[in-house]
Amino acid sequence: MDQLTKDIVRGVLSYIYGPGILKKLSGEFRIEVSKTGGLRRIYLGDRLVFTIRASDGRPLPTLEGARLIDKVVVVSRDAAPFVKQGRSVMAKFVVDIRNAVPGDEVAIYSEDGELLGVGRLMLSRDEARSVGRGVAVKLRHHVKGDAERSNQ
Structure with missing residues (x-):
């Protein structure tokens, strides 16, 4: 190249x-x-x-x-196990959205700073806060949780 x-x-x-x-x-x-x-x-x-x-x-x-991108969605600790299972991020669990607008690919982190996955942002920060329901991030890839690792 x-x-x-x-x-x-x-x-x-x-x-x-x-x-x-x-x-x-x-x-x-x-x-x-x-x-x-x-x-x-x-x-x-x-x-x-x-x-x-x-x-x-x-x-x-x-x-x-x-880990390289600066477009980030931070989710609550309660949502982290579900994202690790491959579930999309629901709006009520979004804590913060940084440097991203709907349609962007974002990294998903827990409040503790743990990388959970990557996906497409569907709602803006204001929409996620005001509506409080629906899918905020459609997940594409996720970190496997403890339950998934034991099944394999």
Whole structure:
């Protein structure tokens, strides 16, 4: 992969997820390309941090990539076990939404600072607080909880 393509991908990531991501992507940055020349995956070292959505080419963070982005939803301690089971985040459990608007991909953290998952934000901060019901974040990937680990 040539340097120009890497610079373009870094620019797109910076535009979507904020300029703070560029410092975090300073390591060994690798892009996987399909046989037809389309972008597939983005790696930092040997860790998969973003996958490219085929329909529109948007980079979506994996659980590893969620640690790199600054768009964050903080949920209450009560909701953490449910998110670990793969359930979407309900509006009444949202404590804070930072640097994100509806439609953004966000990292989901508990109040204790534990990464729980990554998903698409459906409601704004004001909507989540005022409505207090419905899905605030549709979950895409989640950290496996203790119950899930014991079943496998």
